[in-house]
Amino acid sequence: MPQLAVLGAGHVGPVVARLAISAGYPVAIATSGDPANLALITELLIPGAEPRWAADAVADADMVVLAMPLHRFLRVDPVSLAGRFVIDAMNYWPSSDGVLEEFEDGGVGSSEIVAKRLAGSAVVKALNHIGYHELEQNARPTGSPDRRAAGSAGDDPAAVAVVAEFVDRIGYDAVRLPSLAAGQVLQPGGPVFGRVLRRPEFEQAVASDQATARTPVFAEAQSGQDVLT
Amino acid sequence: MTDQLAEKPTSAPEPERFPLVFGLDTFGDRNGDADGKPVSHAQTIRNVVAEGVRAEQVGIDFFGIGEHHTDYFPMPAGDVVLAAIAARTNRIHLGSAVTVLSSDDPVRVFQRYSTLNAISGGRAEVILGRGSSIESFPLFGYDLADYEELFEEKSALFAELLKGGPVTWQGTTRPALYDQDVVPHTESGPFPVWIGVGGNPQSVIRAARLGFGLALAIIGGQPARFAAFSQLFQRALAKFGRPPLPVAVHSPGHIAHTDDQARAEFWPRWRDIISLVAAERGFAIPTEESLGWETGPHGALYVGSPETVAQKIALNLRALQATRFDLKYGMPGLTHEALMTNIELYGQEVIPRVRELLAPATAGSASSGSA
Numbered sequence: 391m392p393q394l395a396v397l398g399a400g401h402v403g404p405v406v407a408r409l410a411i412s413a414g415y416p417v418a419i420a421t422s423g424d425p426a427n428l429a430l431i432t433e434l435l436i437p438g439a440e441p442r443w444a445a446d447a448v449a450d451a452d453m454v455v456l457a458m459p460l461h462r463f464l465r466v467d468p469v470s471l472a473g474r475f476v477i478d479a480m481n482y483w484p485s486s487d488g489v490l491e492e493f494e495d496g497g498v499g500s501s502e503i504v505a506k507r508l509a510g511s512a513v514v515k516a517l518n519h520i521g522y523h524e525l526e527q528n529a530r531p532t533g534s535p536d537r538r539a540a541g542s543a544g545d546d547p548a549a550v551a552v553v554a555e556f557v558d559r560i561g562y563d564a565v566r567l568p569s570l571a572a573g574q575v576l577q578p579g580g581p582v583f584g585r586v587l588r589r590p591e592f593e594q595a596v597a598s599d600q601a602t603a604r605t606p607v608f609a610e611a612q613s614g615q616d617v618l619t
Numbered sequence: 620m621t622d623q624l625a626e627k628p629t630s631a632p633e634p635e636r637f638p639l640v641f642g643l644d645t646f647g648d649r650n651g652d653a654d655g656k657p658v659s660h661a662q663t664i665r666n667v668v669a670e671g672v673r674a675e676q677v678g679i680d681f682f683g684i685g686e687h688h689t690d691y692f693p694m695p696a697g698d699v700v701l702a703a704i705a706a707r708t709n710r711i712h713l714g715s716a717v718t719v720l721s722s723d724d725p726v727r728v729f730q731r732y733s734t735l736n737a738i739s740g741g742r743a744e745v746i747l748g749r750g751s752s753i754e755s756f757p758l759f760g761y762d763l764a765d766y767e768e769l770f771e772e773k774s775a776l777f778a779e780l781l782k783g784g785p786v787t788w789q790g791t792t793r794p795a796l797y798d799q800d801v802v803p804h805t806e807s808g809p810f811p812v813w814i815g816v817g818g819n820p821q822s823v824i825r826a827a828r829l830g831f832g833l834a835l836a837i838i839g840g841q842p843a844r845f846a847a848f849s850q851l852f853q854r855a856l857a858k859f860g861r862p863p864l865p866v867a868v869h870s871p872g873h874i875a876h877t878d879d880q881a882r883a884e885f886w887p888r889w890r891d892i893i894s895l896v897a898a899e900r901g902f903a904i905p906t907e908e909s910l911g912w913e914t915g916p917h918g919a920l921y922v923g924s925p926e927t928v929a930q931k932i933a934l935n936l937r938a939l940q941a942t943r944f945d946l947k948y949g950m951p952g953l954t955h956e957a958l959m960t961n962i963e964l965y966g967q968e969v970i971p972r973v974r975e976l977l978a979p980a981t982a983g984s985a986s987s988g989s990a
Contacts, residue, residue, distance in 0.1 A: 431851065434847050523839050524840060578901030
């Protein structure tokens with residue numbers, strides 16, 4: 391099992407950490423501060439996770455989940471994440487979080503900008519389009535008829551495969567998208583953001599967005615393909 | 620087990636330490652008239668005054684006003700409205716729900732609410748937070764990206780101001796204070812202050828560190844997932860050497876005579892407002908199905924007949940170890956008349972029923988249905 395480091399202990403981080411622990415992943419969680427401040431939160435909300443300094447958590451991790459507000463990400467040292475699979479669960483959401491100049495680039499997805507800053511990492515956009523309050527209550531075992539679909543978008547197919555497996559193990563039908571550019575469909579305002587969709591509906595929503603939009607989305611082999619189990 | 624409780628009331632579980640409190644919150648949701656046309660901002664505000672007065676008459680403990688700055692929530696100066704209600708009432712507690720402290724001055728907030736406390740004879744409260752309100756940041760020249768830093772520093776200053784003595788303080792978000800006497804002084808110590816928390820456990824820790832009550836704002840998803848937050852709050856209070864403090868739940872809802880009527884009144888208004896916000900912020904438009912889930916036994920909305928709503932409140936107060944419930948009533952477009960009915964049913968039927976459901980069983984009321 392890949393070792394996971396969750397960066398952020400706000401709304402999203404603890405929920406992702408809990409799901410990952412249930413799925414059997416070893417999980418460290420960190421904020422920008424002293425892990426001692428996370429001791430109670432970890433003990434009561436994320437039993438099994440290890441609170442650590444961010445640098446230590448990342449150093450030992452195979453996969454890093456970015457679950458911090460996007461403006462905080464701008465303070466992360468890109469070198470520390472080099473060589474890791476990185477799940478970008480963040481959103482650029484100016485109407486909710488304010489305008490960030492770095493992300494005001496029309497037509498370029500927020501994860502593409504994240505990836506540009508993390509040149510040494512394999513960035514995959516995932517889990518950003520599911521509300522933190524729904525992440526646990528919508529998770530279902532493989533094969534459940536009402537299992538919700540969740541996108542994994544990235545430029546590196548190996549990284550997308552690893553993240554898609556993670557997404558599947560924590561309870562979602564992983565739909566792979568072949569590039570971070572294609573992952574723009576997962577963003578706020580996109581056709582699947584915040585919507586509870588099963589795989590066929592999810593793929594249809596993505597495909598009909600593709601018909602009108604800027605970026606080709608599905609590589610044929612990706613559509614309907616079973617994820618790793 | 621019930622007999623044991625009756626014989627030994629001191630062994631009551633932790634939540635019983637605090638009395639049950641039932642409140643109403645509004646954002647000054649702009650009313651509609653009978654034809655569905657919006658009434659003026661001014662009339663909506665006058666209606667809120669009437670609603671607050673009615674709330675006291677039907678036995679409600681608290682009336683809260685949330686700060687908003689929009690056409691559909693024209694309520695930026697809730698403390699002024701609360702002062703009008705204070706002048707016409709005697710018993711009901713009056714407070715913000717919430718004050719957006721990050722884009723305000725803690726000194727001014729303290730002054731406004733200690734003035735309200737004076738007018739009302741000690742009935743003021745403040746809930747600090749952000750809510751989903753973001754309009755105040757650009758309006759007053761703040762950057763949303765600074766939200767955390769602003770709130771951290773300003774809430775700590777607010778805790779200092781609340782102690783009552785001259786304040787010496789230095790920070791980055793407002794001018795320093797040197798041995799500053801901030802008036803008006805309160806007559807009987809600090810008024811109650813809460814922090815509204817929407818799902819960030821670090822905010823729970825902060826409330827405990829500052830010694831403020833915890834107000835859980837649960838506006839979507841399963842309320843039960845917040846149970847660990849109550850536990851976290853009490854453990855954190857102990858860690859900071861503070862006595863236990865109460866936990867409140869704030870959730871939206873609408874009460875009418877029947878489930879069907881409540882749903883029929885609430886759904887189109889909820890759909891319209893959520894659709895508007897969804898369009899602004901890019902998330903999914905609600906469906907009647909998603910409303911059905913949220914108003915069902917596991918969802919966050921309290922929409923239905925008095926019995927339906929009472930059962931759900933009792934269930935969730937228990938699950939969350941909370942002793943206070945504040946119903947955020949109203950939605951933009953609902954009529955003042957529908958809101959008055961909601962308030963009356965809440966005060967006269969829902970609250971007594973929840974008290975009955977949550978009463979520790981005694982010999983005399985063994986058949987009251989408390990479980």
